[in-house]
Amino acid sequence: MSGAAPILSVRNVSFFYGPGLPNVLDAVSLDIASGTITALLGPNGSGKTTLMNLILGWLSPVSGRIEVSGKPLDAHSRRELSSRIGLVPQDEHVTFELSAVEYVLLGRAPYLDFLETPGEEDRRLAAQALDDFGLAALRDRSVSALSGGERQLVILARALVQDPWILLLDEPMSHLDIGNTRRILQVMTGLKKKGKTIIFTTHDPNIASAADDVVLLRAGRLLAFGPTASTLNAENLSATYGIRVDVVILDDRPVILTRA
Numbered sequence: 001m002s003g004a005a006p007i008l009s010v011r012n013v014s015f016f017y018g019p020g021l022p023n024v025l026d027a028v029s030l031d032i033a034s035g036t037i038t039a040l041l042g043p044n045g046s047g048k049t050t051l052m053n054l055i056l057g058w059l060s061p062v063s064g065r066i067e068v069s070g071k072p073l074d075a076h077s078r079r080e081l082s083s084r085i086g087l088v089p090q091d092e093h094v095t096f097e098l099s100a101v102e103y104v105l106l107g108r109a110p111y112l113d114f115l116e117t118p119g120e121e122d123r124r125l126a127a128q129a130l131d132d133f134g135l136a137a138l139r140d141r142s143v144s145a146l147s148g149g150e151r152q153l154v155i156l157a158r159a160l161v162q163d164p165w166i167l168l169l170d171e172p173m174s175h176l177d178i179g180n181t182r183r184i185l186q187v188m189t190g191l192k193k194k195g196k197t198i199i200f201t202t203h204d205p206n207i208a209s210a211a212d213d214v215v216l217l218r219a220g221r222l223l224a225f226g227p228t229a230s231t232l233n234a235e236n237l238s239a240t241y242g243i244r245v246d247v248v249i250l251d252d253r254p255v256i257l258t259r260a
Contacts, residue, residue, distance in 0.1 A: 006031035007197050008055065008166060013064035015050060024050045025220045027064070032213075034165075037188055037198040039208035039228070042217035043241055048201040049090075051217075052168050055199075057081055068166070083110040086164035088156050090171040100146065100154050101126050101139040107162040122161075129157035133183065148175040156184065160191075167191065169200035173207055185210050205237055205245075205256040216240045229254065 010030040016023045025047045032038055040048045053059045055066060057073050066073040068084060076084070086107070098106075104126040105118045112118065118126075130136050133153045143151060152175050159167055169188075173181045188198045188210075200211075208214050214231045216224040217240070224236045232254045237245040246257045 007034035007069055008032040008199075009067040009070075010051070010055070011065050011067070013051075013054060013061045013066060015047075015054060015059060015062050023062075023220050025054070028217075028220075028222045029064075030215060030222070030225055032166075032197060032199065034197050035192055035195045036213060037192050037200075037211045038213045038215060039211035040199065040201045040215045040217065041203070041205060041208040041240070043203060045219070046217040046240075047220040048217060049170055050220075052087070052170055052199070052201065055166075055168060056085060056087060079110055083162065084165045086159040086162045086167045088152075088159045088167070088169040088172055090174055098143050099140050100130060100135060100143055103143050103154055104129055104158045104161055107158040107160070110162060125161045126157075129160050130154070132160075132187070133157055149177060149180050152176060153180065153183075156187065160187075164196070166197045166199065169198070171202060172200055173202070173204075181207070205232060205254075208232065209254050209256070218242075232256065 008030070010028055013025055013028050014023050015025045028051065040051060042048055050059065054061060068076060073081070105122060108118050108122040108125070111122075127136070127139065130139050133156070135150065135153060135157065138146065138150065143154060146154060152172065156169070156172065172184055176184065188200070191198060202208050209228055209232055211228050213226060214228045215222065216231065216236055223240055224231050232247060234245055234247045237247065237256060244259045246259065247254045248257065249255070
């Protein structure tokens with residue numbers, strides 16, 4: 001992990017969805033440094049999305065605490081959190097007929113007063129975000145008419161114009177082809193260079209290998225957390241997935257192989 005001061009701290013956090021139910025997260029502790037990319041890696045049901053919902057403040061820990069920039073999460077106003085933490089969900093149902101540019105403009109809501117309409121600068125930022133993803137030609141097309149990959153890129157563009165300190169991405173590459181997956185990874189690297197903090201979930205260790213740090217979760221328990229190069233090893237991954245996993249190094253990055 002980076003030596004920079006943590007922008008996000010998760011301290012001994014546990015969570016369950018109801019009395020008598022097992023813990024979805026069990027005493028998880030993490031420090032996420034500002035300006036880094038962190039992958040939350042684990043099989044289905046490991047607690048990755050629940051941890052994201054806790055960071056967003058959508059759920060409250062049963063025990064433990066979460067801090068953003070040294071301040072308890074519940075001490076931030078809802079408006080503060082919406083401008084400081086952005087989310088790109090795995091899938092989002094758009095209930096209204098919005099064009100791509102209208103949808104991206106929703107990301108500017110935390111900066112507008114009640115009933116205030118987006119201004120010239122907001123529209124410029126939205127158009128720039130679409131252009132950055134090669135979607136300028138689709139700006140007036142309905143979001144519902146976009147392909148799954150195009151829609152995912154538009155959702156990311158909306159999060160980017162929100163200009164958050166921390167950007168959470170839930171399985172951001174799950175609907176994307178190889179080319180768009182590479183584009184998302186390039187965007188994350190570019191945001192990191194601008195000082196943004198990126199946290200994304202994935203069940204694919206090879207995608208997680210692009211991160212600076214990796215969190216390994218299994219059944220709500222933290223198995224390992226640290227620099228990707230040393231944490232994504234055969235022993236840790238085999239424990240995470242419960243199968244035999246081999247790791248080889250290619251161009252200084254781990255490549256994960258499973259055996260039949």
